[in-house]
Amino acid sequence: MRLLDRYEEIVGHLEVERLRRLAERLAGKRIVHVNSTRSGGGVAEILGWMVPLLQELGINARWEVIAGPPDFYRVTKAFHNGLQGLPVSLRKRDFDLHYEVNRENAQRLNLEADIVFVHDPQPIYLPQFTPPGQVARWIWRCHIDASHPDRGIWKYLETAISRYAAAIFSMPAFARPLACPMFLILPSIDPLSDKNCAIPEAERLETLSRLGLDPERPLLLQVSRFDRFKDPLGVIEAYRLLQPYYSEMQLALAGGPADDDPEGAEVLREVLDRAGGDANLKVLMLPPDAHRTINALQRSATVVLQKSLKEGFGLTVTEALWKSKPVIGGACGGIALQVHDYHTGFLVHSPAGAAYRIHYLLRYADKRQRMGQTGHVFVREHFLLTRNLRDYLTMLLCLDHPEATAIVV
């Protein structure tokens, strides 16, 4: 069975057939994706499915990975933080190191292509060192929120971006004004991945049992890092407001270890402190690869929360909706694109608001179920990787017609 056939079972024959039709117009196009790691992290995860699917669609797609000394990754981590607006202090020699590593990689990598997608800032200076004519078009794919970057970092990166034909951001709010076209491609989830695929009922129950959760009682769930912007304390407050009404209710706050993040460790301490000895409130520290555990938790939840105060796109919301769960989300970022009042869940602005909406959803099982079904369809139509792929193909076709807003190909 071909890769796309597996998605056909989920999104339907027509969607996949139309992807093939669209891709026919790009057959044989040489495309290279460049990033900084083959495994680990969201970008590697995306390229892991995108490159084989592009190949299956008849596009000559390849994936190259830059290499550098450990110090290079310290610098690029600072770039990452700086792009997201955190103050960073880098010296001239740090910028020189980044520049030099890009020069070495431009010589080492096979970048001959019609289009090269450069993902995030690590390989951003490659166009500077590639012989003219080797690459027809460079496209910068920025996966991070670059709307309010550190000025010094942005000045350095902006010089590199001037060589790109286009940039791609995940959401308009993440974009930074640039001279080149700024395409918008929303993130997506893979319905066949460990985190999102159907799992056996026995595995789900075994997971709950292992985590000390009762499958027979209502479960509220928030999956996110222990970060103030995710407002785990607000979730606990909402849960506490409802305890007098639902004494059987359980709350699980699932996140990863925060050893490398001093503030995360502090937030975790506060969360544990606030949780106290409440046997119905579980603070779950899960390893980064606990995808099936998260899958089982999301499938077991009665209501999923993502009560963020500030958020990127919020893929945990997408994951929960895909599993037919209504979501109560903070009214910010990409959550507002996914959570629609009375349709897929509720947007809230306070712990009291979250408590009120949880109360509503626990009270009306039929509405909960209907919202869950709507959420599942909504994600199928808008936030699966087939849509993501279609957006990329469309954007590639648009590049040949820079001025037109409607093109027949």
Added chain:
Amino acid sequence: MQVTEPFCVMDCSLVRCATGRVCSNLRELSEAICSVPDAVLEHHMMRCALEDHFELHEFPNDLARWCWTGLGDNVLGEQLGLIDPYRQPSTSALRAALVNVLEERLWGLAYVPWSRPGLELHLVQSRLIAYDTGERIVTPAALLEAVERMSPRSLFYHVHDARRRTAGQSDDFSRWLEQCGAEARLVTALRAIDFYFLNLSQLRQALVDAFGRYVAEAPPVARIAP
């Protein structure tokens, strides 16, 4: 019996582009609508239907929706929801209609409504790629059958975008049927569908209903041209 070309089923796909322009309050929206490129208006008033969020919302365009949910200005949301861009003779006429409503609203307000942080309106434009699916239809009955299963994006292209291409006069289905010599009542019924206020699923149903009333008893009217 008339000879005509078969109906060519198209599909389309849209990609959005950021403009860098953000509105946090009604005054900013009003100023933006005066000056943004036509493509921005077309996206937020027409092409937003292709994203099919309307199924989840009450309003047929992004501007009405944002005024209702982002600004909390329900009156303005209702007024903008009533502006049908396909009934405007041009994009400049559409712009003038929008500006008129926005300025009138601003004129009468004691304060300028603001959106909550995080719910600002990011103005975007879009590019639409249309492509031949390879499917050809030769009879009205086959067209009905095709409408029942074609993608929502095909429906958008053959109805919404067709109106844009023909300056509001016709959708592709009724135009082809007219060329085929199909019953005038069917052509009229299809053109009478108030497509702007339907989401794409509702539009499909409206088309099927209109076809259903006439196709069953109609004789075959088309054959493929040599």
